[in-house]
Amino acid sequence: MYDVIIIGAGVSGSAVARELSRYKVNACVLEKEEDVCCGTSKANSAIIHAGYDAAEGSLMAKLNVEGNQIMPELSKELDIPFEQCGSLVVCLDEASLPNLQALYDRGVKNGVEDLEIITDKARIREMEPNLTDEVVAVLSAPTAGIVCPFHLNIALAENAYTNGIDFKFDTEVESIEPIEGGWKLETSQGAYETRYVVNAAGVYADRFHNMVSESKIHITPRRGDYFLLDKNAGKHVNRTIFALPSKYGKGVLVTPTVHGNLIIGPTAVDIEDKEGTATTREGLDELSKASLNVKNLPMRQVITSFAGLRAHEDHHEFIIRELEDAPGFVDCAGIESPGLTSSPAIGKMVAEILREKLDLDVNPDFNGTRKGNIDLDTLSKEEKAALIEKEPAYGNIICRCEMVTEGELLDAIHRPLGARTLDGIKRRTRAGAGRCQAGFCTPKTMEILHRELGIPMTEITKSGGDSQLLVGYNKDRI
Numbered sequence: 001m002y003d004v005i006i007i008g009a010g011v012s013g014s015a016v017a018r019e020l021s022r023y024k025v026n027a028c029v030l031e032k033e034e035d036v037c038c039g040t041s042k043a044n045s046a047i048i049h050a051g052y053d054a055a056e057g058s059l060m061a062k063l064n065v066e067g068n069q070i071m072p073e074l075s076k077e078l079d080i081p082f083e084q085c086g087s088l089v090v091c092l093d094e095a096s097l098p099n100l101q102a103l104y105d106r107g108v109k110n111g112v113e114d115l116e117i118i119t120d121k122a123r124i125r126e127m128e129p130n131l132t133d134e135v136v137a138v139l140s141a142p143t144a145g146i147v148c149p150f151h152l153n154i155a156l157a158e159n160a161y162t163n164g165i166d167f168k169f170d171t172e173v174e175s176i177e178p179i180e181g182g183w184k185l186e187t188s189q190g191a192y193e194t195r196y197v198v199n200a201a202g203v204y205a206d207r208f209h210n211m212v213s214e215s216k217i218h219i220t221p222r223r224g225d226y227f228l229l230d231k232n233a234g235k236h237v238n239r240t241i242f243a244l245p246s247k248y249g250k251g252v253l254v255t256p257t258v259h260g261n262l263i264i265g266p267t268a269v270d271i272e273d274k275e276g277t278a279t280t281r282e283g284l285d286e287l288s289k290a291s292l293n294v295k296n297l298p299m300r301q302v303i304t305s306f307a308g309l310r311a312h313e314d315h316h317e318f319i320i321r322e323l324e325d326a327p328g329f330v331d332c333a334g335i336e337s338p339g340l341t342s343s344p345a346i347g348k349m350v351a352e353i354l355r356e357k358l359d360l361d362v363n364p365d366f367n368g369t370r371k372g373n374i375d376l377d378t379l380s381k382e383e384k385a386a387l388i389e390k391e392p393a394y395g396n397i398i399c400r401c402e403m404v405t406e407g408e409l410l411d412a413i414h415r416p417l418g419a420r421t422l423d424g425i426k427r428r429t430r431a432g433a434g435r436c437q438a439g440f441c442t443p444k445t446m447e448i449l450h451r452e453l454g455i456p457m458t459e460i461t462k463s464g465g466d467s468q469l470l471v472g473y474n475k476d477r478i
């Protein structure tokens, strides 16, 4: 019997796992997909929000601000990209100034530091030359930032794993029932027993909550569509640019990414399908609203579109607590935006509940640091040459768009909780994430996966399940 089973290896479940690994505990993460970071955590705006959006006094506001404050240090510990680039909320008419002021006031009450309303147009222009000429004022939040959501999620999971937390993939939890001293979970890979369950199942969290509790919750998948633009558009803005919610709706943001791209989005459409991540024509058309705030957007540089699903709970609040009518079952539900920002604080909060309940002792061997992938862009010419001499695979370019080498792929495959699929490689190394969207590197990446994992080419998938790329060999059919 495990002490704790966490359902879901998204950023919430992985953050809980890492914080829990600070203690001596027999714990496991069960994930229905083939890898970590396969749910909402892989498709979002990647913004570390400052914290002025959530209602004053809410758990969302508290964990947002805490998570924002933890992120600079955490990114160093986990060796992941993070830039505190700041954000601006753009106000386009005098009549909306009170709304901008309300955001400022709420931010101050939530504990956000260094907020400022700027009305000096010359200063605004200097900060963001591509902001619309219609701008009247901006709310500046220098503590906002951007991360790579894949690296954050993967690094949290990897660090939890190396500190002793078990991860089981392709393991879908199907039902939960109380047993003496805990819970029995039926999964696609057999039954598991545990004293405590942490429900971090994203858009599916209501399903598990409602299996064990009489007090029901309802999560609506709220789809957000995006455009991703090529790297030569990445400097169009220097910060995250938000629209001030107005008569035109909630607006669409424009932000650089830590990898040098630009993203535009998201929409907000409530749907029923918890797997409904296909983009729509109407959704993508709506993204043209971004030009209300940012001029000359280079839309010809769009290289792909994607959508993510917010786990919107009816009361728009994080639900993080042990259930009164289901002792031993801890919810981590309704984790919509700013869930990515809040994840380190969510991890701490849930681990503290478990530490207290299970009376856990400190793990004396806990090591909170990890070394991330080698980023060749950060090396000098001489350092690169020395690396290639020692390990020639770092001289073999596999992805030409992102200049990713075979050495980086080997690292991604062989490090703890390593990549098993094309998407797993993409999230860890960016091979396939560039302009040609994997058109060039797919066969080479497949050959490396085949060679390193010892699996037939016909079993290599894009993203697990039955997403194989090859169905057989031509000659077999002759």
Ligand SMILES: Cc1cc2nc3c(=O)[nH]c(=O)nc-3n(C[C@H](O)[C@H](O)[C@H](O)COP(=O)(O)OP(=O)(O)OC[C@H]3O[C@@H](n4cnc5c(N)ncnc54)[C@H](O)[C@@H]3O)c2cc1C
Pocket (backbone or CB within 6 Å): 007, 008, 009, 010, 011, 012, 013, 014, 030, 031, 032, 033, 036, 037, 038, 039, 040, 041, 042, 043, 044, 045, 046, 047, 048, 049, 171, 172, 173, 174, 200, 201, 202, 203, 204, 222, 223, 224, 225, 266, 308, 309, 310, 311, 335, 336, 337, 338, 339, 340, 341, 342
């Ligand atoms: C459009 C959009 C924009 C966003 N922008 C931001 C932003 O800029 N900043 C920010 O802070 N937040 C943002 N968010 C929110 C943030 O992405 C989420 O709050 C966060 O990723 C949620 O993580 P999670 O681990 O709770 O859920 P998920 O990442 O969805 O993880 C849940 C996991 O549970 C697994 N699972 C589900 N059912 C089962 C089962 N039966 N058995 C086993 N495993 C199961 C899933 O496969 C999944 O891996 C945004 C979200 C969206 C959709």
